[in-house]
Amino acid sequence: MTLSAVASDADDSVAYTFASRYVREALPRFRIPEQSIPKDAAYQIINDELMLDGNPRLNLASFVTTWMEPECDRLIMAAVNKNYVDMDEYPVTTELQNRCVNMIAHLFNAPIGEDETAVGVGTVGSSEAIMLAGLAFKRKWQNKRKAEEKPYDKPNIVTGANVQVCWEKFARYFEVELKEVKLKEGYYVMDPAKAVEMVDENTICVAAILGSTLTGEFEDVKLLNDLLTEKNQETGWDTPIHVDAASGGFIAPFLYPELEWDFRLPQVKSINVSGHKYGLVYAGVGWVVWRNKEDLPEELIFHINYLGADQPTFTLNFSKGSSQIIAQYYQFIRLGFEGFRNIMENCMENAKVLKAGIEGTETFDIVSKDVGVPLVAFSLKDSGKYTVFDVSETLRRFGWIVPAYTMPADAEHVAVLRVVIREDFSRSLAERLVTDIKKVLTDLENRWTKATMITHVKAEENPDGGGAVVPKKSVKQTYEEIARYWKRLVDRKKTSGVC
Incomplete structure (x- = not known):
């Protein structure tokens, strides 16, 4: 008896994914493919590639939040299809943003009444917030110079060399000279006295950092305010301060409430903060608040009505998701002041545990300070x-x-490692990291010993062979070589982490 089989023409969408042709075909990289593929196959092959990404929870380079409660995750997914800019269609979402702005303004001691609306806006991160604040300073300075019939074509901004790259972007994109206070070994933040010395009649603002990206240290905004006030009185200028509190804005109010860095200081006119850092929200939300309405020139605010109602807007982009704004409001009412304080205290305690463990190796010097953002920066x-x-x-x-x-x-010869402590970095993880660092040090020591032995053996086998023995470089030479390499790399392509 003859057996015959008919080839199946079954839909590929019901086929077992790893038995289908899709897992053996190269993935498109440059052009949109001609044919569709089943949804489960698309999901599987993309998910498989993403497995090669690092684990966000173990990414200790980033300040950005990597964990939120499941209840907040559900709110985020429920709002993922809402375009925040459609304020008339989503009035409650707009109201939640306004509530967040008011809460942040009060947290930063803005001079407003209990029921008074604060001046501020949600952004996609501190980079956009800094651009908006910088534009406000530039326009206000230009308007004043025009009224005085003075040149207004050479604005500058004074910062420390430790600022995040978004400040350099602002200066380049909006044609503002960036005057940087250089650092020195052992002092890795802006020196307020040197900053004020660099201020001139064309300075639109001085930018202070509350939580340096490099070491987590808070700059002395109070001293900067006092020195700048004196200079303004002597010169007749009115140079203001912007505080870049991207990392420290949601730390200082809870851990160091007596520290004066915010709107309690009269020269501070605007502050930015990252909701997606210690505001405990996933990447994609930042905030900027102004001291009062006079500090945000009206001509920078646009009014649109084609979405159904008059809507004021002051952003660099237009459409954006609503999820992160909703998530920020969730965290504010879920945690309250008490919850935020507890989380920040936990972060600082775990940073101390990690610091003690790293010091215990007797291999590193700690570069970061005890007061500031919960991180540990250390050098060999x-x-x-x-x-x-x-x-x-x-x-x-x-x-x-x-x-x-x-x-x-001016401190390029110093090279460091940095571990950022986020809310989801527990003591057990800190202890595990110390254990793994010790394993790494042992491994590197063994490698060096083996390489040294091989070098000596080769030198003995070929005593007359030139170049057999490589002279050991000094620590300074090693750091200078590293610094030159990274400077060339950065000069070719300057990039920024999420801000």
């Missing part, structure tokens, strides 16, 4: 055998993403 005491870049690379074998970098101008 001796880089003759291996560098912080070797440590960073080897830690990836254990899943940890720990950045290594050189300091900015």
Whole structure:
């Protein structure tokens, strides 16, 4: 008896994904494919590729939130299809944004009444917030110069060399000279006295950092305010301060309530803060608030009505999601002042545990300060055998993403590692990281010992062979070589982490 089979023409969408042709075909990289594929196959092949990404929870380079409660996750997904700019269609979402602005303004001690509406806006991050604040300073300065019939074509802004790259973007994009106060070894934040010395009649503002990206340290905004007030009185100028509180804005009010850095200081006219950092929201939300309405020139605010009602808007983009704004409001009412304080205290305690563990290796010097953003920055005491870049690379074998970098101008010879402590970084993870760092140090020490032995053996086998023995570089030479390499890399392509 003859058996015959008919080839199945069944729809590929019901086929077992790993038995289908889709897993053996190359994925499109440059052009949209001609044919459709089943949804489960599309999901599977993309999900498989994404497995090669790092684990966000172990990404200790980032300040950005990587965990939220499931209830908030559900709110985010429920609002993922809402375009925030459609304020007339989504009035409640707009109201939630306004509530967040008011809460943040009061948190930063803005001079407003209990029921008075604050001046501020939600952004996609602190980068956009800084651009908006900078534009407000520039326009206000230009208007004043025009009224005085003085030149207004050479604005400048004074910052420390430790500022995040978004300040450099603002200066370049909006044609403002960036005057940077250089750093020095052991002092990695802006010196207020040197900053005020650099202020002139064309300075639109001085930018102070509450939580340096490099070391987490808070700059002395109070001293800057006092020195700048004196200079303004002597010169007749009215140079203001902007506080970049991207990292520290949701830390200082809860851990250091007596610290004067915000609108309690008269020269502080605007403040930005990242909701997606210690505001405890996933990436995609920042905030900027102004002291009062006079500090935000009216001509920068646009009014549109084609979406159904008159809507004022002051943003660099237009359409954006509503989810992160809703998530920010959730965190404010869910945690309250008490909850935020508890989380920040936990972060600081876990940072202390990690710091103690790293000091216990007797291999590193701690560069970060005890007061500031909860992070630990540390450098090698001796880089003759291996560098912080070797440590960073080897830690990836254990899943940890720990950045290594050189300091900015005039401190480039200093290279450090940095671990950011977020709310989801527990004590047990801190202890595990210390254990893995010790394993890495042992491994690197063994590698160096083996490489040294091989070098000596080759030198003995070929005593007359030139170049057999490589002279050991000093620590300073090693750091300078690293600094030159990274400076070339950065000059070719300057990039920024999420802000």
